[in-house]
Amino acid sequence: MALDHVETLECTVCGATYDPDQIIYTCPEHDGVAGILEVVYDYDVIHDRFDAPLDGDIRSQWKYQAFLPVDTEATPVALNEGGTDLLDTPRLGAELGVDINVKNDGRNPTGCFKDRATSVAVTKARHAGQDVVTCASTGNAAASLAGYAARAGLDCRIFVPESAPEGKLVQPRVYGADVLAVAGSYDEAYDLSMDVTDSYGWYNRNAAINPFQIEGKRTVGHELAEQTQDSIPDWVVFSMGDGCTIAGCWKGLREFAELGYVDDTPKMLGVQPEGASAIHDAFHGHDEVDDVADTLADAVAVGRPRNTLKACRALAESGGTALTVTDDDILAAETLLGRAEGIYAEPAGAAPIAGIRRAREQGIISRDESVVAVVTGIGLKDTAGAERAVGDVIRIEPTLDDVTNQYGTAKKERRGRS
Template structure:
């Protein structure tokens, strides 16, 4: 067993350190889950082992295995997550008035960004001899954990708020997980999952408290650093829920810059719905932080984020900022992304596009700057939200007259047989 590239788990509040070989979730010196732990590495060991070419060829996130906090003799539980495309988005850029590329993590194996973290979690759980994995989720983490648990041969028991989208509750059941719909909010489901973890000893994947989850998420930062090596963007934009996704990306970007793999780092822009704005409010030092989430972007509908400190640190260290957008702006962004670039994002994945538009209006992002927006989930995760944006289908009879009523008489010779006859 070799985990010699990981030094310690360090409390972000008091600096107390813990053995990374242990299953430790948070620092016990603090009430609740306030004492979030940060994985600290021996980068000399990592650089000694890491010999991959940074050539843009990324088959999966396990290209960066030497950076991941798993034992050297552990067999990864993987579905080839990561290695997601970074695509130019000229038509979207024209609409927003800025150069844009899209990092599409909605094409991950279970349809969301969380597969990066889940692969690490299930790998560690199986290597530690755990038989059952669990988490609380608004839907995406539930589906992700269920899929990887099935891949790794582990039992999976998930706690979700009863109001989670039906599609997100079907997917984990297809993977064979037990899905327990809690009568209450995500935060109540989350608290229950922590009690269960203590009582039953199941391995908890919750990214907000499991210190190894953010380490899987940071591979998106490694990938972006590699994919933009010759053209580093001015901004990278994420939606924020618990805060660990944007924090993870920033850690990966910062690591590659500090190791001189790339020349610079972008600024981070964090986007939250107006109805779930706790990290934004903390970053801007607002006093009236609301703990009740009310937004259609269920994947980031978090009233009490556990990684606010890490998220705010990422925004501050990168020279970035945070802003909020309305649900209507999110829906507009979802259809804008779809009709300009053919990318179907769930509301939380489209929120960064709404954020870019608002940042342009406010002069936060300048016209001559470049932006990468990260789509964190497929639109197939939440078709009900998309229906609100696009409206109903158009009903017609099987008649050319009905088509003509919509589009007019076709140009050219009327009545010409499309097969070449008359």
């Protein structure tokens, strides 16, 4: 085994350490999933191995393989994940009153950010000789895991809440996964997936507890650090569900700054729907937390986030903050992103845009600051949500008169030769 760049797995609660070569999800010294584990690295080894130039040429996240917690002898299970463009979005910026760029991770192989984590998880599962992979999901992780399991030749069994969008459940079935719709919430589907993992020994991809999932997600931080090295943004904005995505990005950004690859780090802004605000509430010290999620942004509809500690730590260490937005705000942001820049995001992917608008209104982000918003999923994941935000199709007869009634008399243009 060649995993010498990983020193240990450390409990975020009690500091107990565990062998990174074993399959372990949480610290057994704690009830439930309170003992989330952190991957601790030997950065001297990583620095010696990482010789890729920071030239902005990012073909995939595996450019940063030296940072990933996989055996150097393992063959990556990859579908060209990561390496997403950072887009200049001036029309969106004019609408929001801020200098903004968008990193569109909806362009990942299965249409969502989660492919970054799944590639690492399935690589580790296959290298460890596992035959079956599983997770709980509201749809995106299900499709992601199913796609990569198919790529690796592994069986895949997914647990989803019965309320998951039907459109999201077709994709994993096309990839050949068994999709088990649980008569209950996401949290109940999650708990069942954990029970099954304990009973059957299937490899569990659940990003909330699998310590290696955040490590794949942190490549977005590496990419952003490289892509913005000449002009570090003031803010990076994510929607938050379980909390591991924003925590992973911050870890990647912080690593590149601490290693001296870039000069500074941005502040992190975490955005949650009002109906699923547990991390926001914890960060701001609210005592009472509603553990029942109620939001149309199903990808972040998490009532009991398992990575609250890591997410809050990322917000605090970066000097950032968290805020909430309404579902109506999210729908408005989805259509704004589409009509202003031609980017089609699912509701959770559009939530950062709603959050930036709210942050501008509250004075959290000022006009002279720069912002990067990360879109985490393509809108084709949830067309039903988008239908609520747009008008009906305009129906006409197949006649020019009906077009004229709609748009007025046509103006003919003469074209001459110069």
